[in-house]
Amino acid sequence: MKHFMLSLVCMALFSCNTKAQNKKETTSQETQFPITKTDAEWKAQLTPDEYAVLRHEATERPFSSNLLENKQKGTYVCAACGNPLFRSEYKFNSGTGWPSFDRAIKGNVAYGVDNKIGVPRDEEHCARCGSHLGHVFDDGPSNTTGKRHCINGVALNFVPDK
16 A cells, blocks of 8 residues: 555656646747847847847836827837837726727737736737747727737837827
């Protein structure tokens, strides 16, 4: 009986170690994007806040972005490479403290999984340069897409329509 119990314990321990658990998640640093630069080049090009958010996936303080209350018509582009990411008509007031959109410009945003807080979240990156933008959640406006693209304002520049 003692050997039987020991065998069961060993089987339970080893059966929990599957290849699925060893699956490595892809991050923006591991994915190849059309625009690539060294860390030093990005650091020289970006402001310290842009560099922290765009290249090291930091989060800006809520309600700190000058784009939060922007109501002009135009396009929000990647602060690192100018890639058009969101249109002003996709923007809505989520009350979260970060610029929020119900959709991205198709094909210009790349997605991945972020587990930094212990819970998987859908992370968004610029599809051209891989810069971190923010996260997308399923609590957006139900009358449109139902998505909330919660984006760091420092990750964006605004280009008004002419």
